[in-house]
Structures are given as C-alpha cells and as structure tokens.
Amino acid sequence: GENVEQHPSTLSVQEGDSAVIKCTYSDSASNYFPWYKQELGKRPQLIIDIRSNVGEKKDQRIAVTLNKTAKHFSLHITETQPEDSAVYFCAAGAGKSTFGDGTTLTVKP
Amino acid sequence: GAVVSQHPSRVICKSGTSVKIECRSLDFQATTMFWYRQFPKKSLMLMATSNEGSKATYEQGVEKDKFLINHASLTLSTLTVTSAHPEDSSFYICSAEQGGTEAFFGQGTRLTVV
Numbered sequence: 001g002e003n004v005e006q007h008p009s010t011l012s013v014q015e016g017d018s019a020v021i022k023c024t025y026s027d028s029a030s031n032y033f034p035w036y037k038q039e040l041g042k043r044p045q046l047i048i049d050i051r052s053n054v055g056e057k058k059d060q061r062i063a064v065t066l067n068k069t070a071k072h073f074s075l076h077i078t079e080t081q082p083e084d085s086a087v088y089f090c091a092a093g094a095g096k097s098t099f100g101d102g103t104t105l106t107v108k109p
Numbered sequence: 110g111a112v113v114s115q116h117p118s119r120v121i122c123k124s125g126t127s128v129k130i131e132c133r134s135l136d137f138q139a140t141t142m143f144w145y146r147q148f149p150k151k152s153l154m155l156m157a158t159s160n161e162g163s164k165a166t167y168e169q170g171v172e173k174d175k176f177l178i179n180h181a182s183l184t185l186s187t188l189t190v191t192s193a194h195p196e197d198s199s200f201y202i203c204s205a206e207q208g209g210t211e212a213f214f215g216q217g218t219r220l221t222v223v
Contacts, residue, residue, distance in 0.1 A: 041219070
C-alpha cells in the first residue's frame, strides 16, 4: 500500500518568515496530493492540492510543488502569520487517503 | 464546497456499551465514505471504506465486528463501536469524496469510554 512520510514533525518560525514542509510517497500510481490544516479538536481543512499532471500550484501565500520522478511534494507558506499555527498534514489519494504524520507549525509573533 | 456532517461531536459512554456515530453528506450523494481514527497528536489512520449498499472494506488490523459500518443510503454512513472499552477512546472522523477530487471531512466525534 501507499506510504507517506512527512518532515519535519515540528517547525517554529518567526512571523513573516517562510515555512516549508516536505513529504514523500511510495506508490507511483498516486495522482492526487492534498494538504490539510488541522486545528486542535477540529476537522482537517483542505488548504491546497495538486494533481500529478501539474508541477506547481500557488494560492496567495501557499504553494505546493510536486516532483513525480522523485515522488516528493512540498508545501510552502510565505509571509507566515500567527494564525498559520496549526498541524499540517500531507496526504496521497482522494477519499481513501494515506496521511503523513503531521507537522506542528508554530509562528512566533 | 460540499458539506459533510458528523454527529455526535462528543460522546462519553460506559465501558461495555455501544456507540453509534453518523456521517451525512448534506448536499451531494456519496457512494463511498471513509472512516478514520485519530489519536492525540497523531495522524489520521484509515479504518475502513464504507460502500453504499454493500459491505465495508476494513483496513488491516481493524476488527470489523468491533467497528460496525453501515452505509444504507447515498447520504448516510454509520460507525458503531460495539462493547466499547477505554482503549477505544479516540477522535473518529469520516470523509466523503465527490467526483474523485477532494475529500470533505465531518466535524469528527470525540469518544471517551469510562
């Protein structure tokens, strides 16, 4: 089955700095890669996703890059704000998703 | 986006009793729903795939007799935790996909077994 690894497990940045979270996956057949933000006790919220026919996607301060050959994808958050603090999960697959272990992002004001 | 509603959001039950959690797609039909379990500060682990009108498909290591799943209509899937014990305490969350694109998550259910 699919295996998704996510790094780092914790990330602390100063407000205004950029944050990068990286994930690798094992199943070359996977073609959909969402990123979720989850606040304590809440449901995961989709923040951006990318399909395998695209190498990069951007939405305001958030971007995702995908390298299908290397089977890795990354989340980039620029100009971080304290409200970006949360746990971020990468995943492979739509619906039946395999999740990474999560990254706890802390943005210090 | 599509809306998935999960109920209850919190439940406390006594050891040995059963608890039913509902997952509803409010504005679309979901032939397939998914049930996840999340331990504190951990990732979401897929428990089973719920298929409308047929038996659920369970992931390895998940006891199907312990976690009963019923998907009787295109908008409702239920997860029943039978004979619950304290180790079943967890955050349970469902999702439904629409058209093979993004998955929409329910609010989650915090189960505490005392």
